[in-house]
Amino acid sequence: MKIKNTSILKSVEKPGRYSAGEFGQIIKDKKDIKARWAFCFPDTYEIGMSNLGVRILYGALNSEPDIWCERAYAPWTDMQEKMREHDIPLTAHESGDPLGDFDIVGITLQYEMCYTTTLKMLELAKIPLYAKDRGEEFPIIIGGGPCAYNAEPIADFFDCFSIGEGEENLVEFTRLYIEMKERGTYNKKDFLHRAAAEIGGIYVPSLYDVTYNDDGTIKAYTPVYPDVPRRVLKRIMTDMDKSYFPDKVVMPYIETVHDRIMLEVYRGCIRGCRFCQAGMVYRPVREKTPEVLNEQAKCLYEATGYDEISLSSLSISDYSRLSELTDNLLEWTDKNMVSLSLPSLRVDSFTKELMDKISTVRTGGLTFAPEAGSQRLRDVINKNVCEADLLRAVNVGFDAGKTSCKLYFMMGLPTETYEDLDGIAELAKAVIEAYYENPNRQKGRAPSVTVSVSCFIPKPFTPFQWEAQDSMETFVEKQKYLESKITDRKIRYVHHDARVSHVEAILARGDRRLAPALALACERGFCFDAWDEFFHYDEWIKVFEDCGIDYNFYSNRVWGEDEVLPWDVIDCGVTKEFLKRERGNAYAEKTTPSCREKCSGCGVNKLGGERTWCPKKEQN
């Protein structure tokens, strides 16, 4: 959103969100441009500017001379009011042109709770919500990001989705658009058809007929043309060393969520925790080499002037050449007053050596995610850590003078019993005891442990995708129970709002029949549902009820393994057989080795990839 009117800017909070003019923003001459993109992030500027994926795709599209990609963010509610009052449409950040004037509007869907903000942005842009109501005069609306793996609840509002990593496929998509425009063969319907048929990883929902069984489950997804794939296979960048890397960065003038260099070390995850969607859909692991990473880090440092480099990946300590990389980096970062940070550490990787090297590990708090309280349940979810690992890790911290520790758990996991909840309280107690038994601890100071408990949400493309979420009553009961078990004043207990998790679960496994509810939510003014202060559970339930939707059908039901799933139309590379096998292992309390130890045959190796742990794909 770029607003030129200074009176309006002077009357809203944080006008720097809208004023643009950042160093590094890309301005192009419209006369050289054949396709204009507006890349939208359906949340505030501060959050959107921190997203690495947006940064990459903004750069990738703009590296094409005849494509101009701009950015757009959701204006805060005070600005939305001004826009309505003065009839100002939502505009793109760089040019200040209304979104409706663009050729292509891309929207990244990072979390389910941004759906209402997504629709609000379309509404503010004066673009009709439903794809079927948009004529040729409106832009093509394309979605992407993690939620595109099951975009069915919002599918009716989009023309298409980019599935998987978009660096190449968004450019190919735009090239096809330009080609058809230039030849005069363009119309939206033919373009979408060709894109679906010819470009890998483009899913066009309107090209699939969906039928339902009497019991409400899905009967079939049927492509309306023979040349449209039955299942849309996700795209990946096979060689991360050669993959597009944004060496120029738009530098925000106002504080954003991550004001630091985010160095993407690898994609994917070797672990396979059974509740984790990212661990499945981003497979296979593809590492960059330390040499390339070191060059990229230097380049980003010179381009940004940031004083912190965050090594970002799903589980950074699983990077096979981490110590080589940190050594290379430390050679120049220290003397330039740049610090390194690691966002996610597993307990088994938390060592004295790492702590000495990484300043944020040294200065930050101890944070670990055992996820479940008992060994049995940790085996069920395939979180391969044990109590001994955890206690060893906290002791490394206590040796170094730390006194507090934060532990993350999940509640409502499949097979969970009250004994498993006891385990959470006991684990926290064990950490407190370990502190007092540690001879090197900071004498005279009491330890503190924070236990943070979120609610399990069954997510598409995970071994737990068929599982039921606990009912609200059960969640509340369990939360109360756990609270009663934690009596030590040195242990602080915090838990997520189960009501948010419930709505999230409904949307995560939703299908196209949820569209009317989202449209109604938008009409009723829902927006920024990812923000606590704007989330109203009762109103959500009312929306579902007013649309006649049996919402617990999506969240609280055990789905049949032979059911057609709304996301079966997408192929993320990991087979359903593998997910079923993993679910079986979960119930058998059997763990699965990481990809680095042994391939478990998830099937994603058919996509290829360099520096993966996968067996080479079969030649055929």
Next chain:
Amino acid sequence: MVSQKGTKLKPYSKDDYPMLSEPKYIRFKFRKVGNLQFISHLDLQKAMAKVLVRAKAPLWYSKGFNPHPKLIFALPLSVGAQSECEYLDVRVERAIPPLELMEHINDELTEELRFLDAYYAQTKLEDIYWAEYDFEIVTEGADENLAREIEKILTAEQVIILKKAKDKYKNIFFKEQDIAPYVRDVSVGFEDGAVKINAKLSASINQTHPHINPETIVTMLKEKLGILSGDVTREQYDIIRTRIYFEDGATDFR
């Protein structure tokens, strides 16, 4: 709007310059206009630190556990005011020619935030005494008469503003303050549908004498004359700081 990097200067390293026997302050004068008027002082400070690193400025860092460079900004502007003469002192440890460093810095900036001058500081920022501002007010019914009325208010024997204050219980109340002694060289005109005011206001970085925020002048005029209360899409005002002076109000600060 030119916002992309211009032609990149030849690659250089800060090690090309000899170490100073003791760190010195380079004083920069810069512009902060257009969109950048909406960037708060705190955000500007953070952004500027990054700009200096990008420009490879030979910054002096404080010693200790958390080393940080030393940047001193004179007269922070409030959000919504522009300036052609902001001052920033930066402590450097190498003998880099200030104008050369300025070029490198400008390579890392957009037109709306641009460095205009650089030299080793010879005076103290505390010596700043007066700041000159241009006000441009577009408001319904503006005319020559309104300009005269504004002139009368600003040049009267007493210029009373309401100043926000807190009592000992932290309750906010407004108290009257006569700022007439701190306003000088006022001229008001009417041009191209806008009232244009030029005036010097007392300015201080450390409260040795009063610092008058230009925004208070607009607030006072709004209250006294009821201007700028109509349709915000048609009414607006701009404030631009144009020059800074020593105590005599005539010699440019340097």
